[in-house]
Amino acid sequence: MRSDYPTFQVGNTRIIIMENFEALGRYVTAKEQAEKFLRDRSSRLSEAKRLVEQSMGSISGVTFAYDFDPSLILDAVNKAAEAHQGMMAAVDEANRQAEQCNKPKLKIEKPYGWK
Numbered sequence: 446m447r448s449d450y451p452t453f454q455v456g457n458t459r460i461i462i463m464e465n466f467e468a469l470g471r472y473v474t475a476k477e478q479a480e481k482f483l484r485d486r487s488s489r490l491s492e493a494k495r496l497v498e499q500s501m502g503s504i505s506g507v508t509f510a511y512d513f514d515p516s517l518i519l520d521a522v523n524k525a526a527e528a529h530q531g532m533m534a535a536v537d538e539a540n541r542q543a544e545q546c547n548k549p550k551l552k553i554e555k556p557y558g559w560k
Contacts, residue, residue: 468545475539479551482532489525493518 500513533553540550 465546468542469548472539472542472546472548475535475542476551479532479535479539482528482535486525486528486532489521489528493521493525496521 496518500511500518536551536553542548543550
């Protein structure tokens with residue numbers, strides 16, 4: 446057993462606190478940040494998908510086509526990429542703290558078919 450665990454005495458009982466609360470606090474904070482970035486990334490990707498779908502129109506037999514502004518789509522994708530980078534940094538921090546406070550590491554998986 447490590448000698449640097451905080452301890453205190455209650456009567457004849459010696460209580461040893463084996464939880465690293467500082468690491469636990471950093472873990473919880475980083476995990477919450479990762480979740481926030483994930484929600485933001487999902488929202489931005491949904492916006493990009495909506496913009497792409499709005500731009501797709503068929504002109505077969507019809508005399509109009511939808512206008513296409515790629516800058517709106519690129520902006521949504523760029524913001525999703527920024528959120529992804531923030532999420533990955535938060536996951537890395539949570540995983541560094543996980544080892545110190547006996548919490549499970551967060552996992553990042555690739556979608557099916559991605560290499």
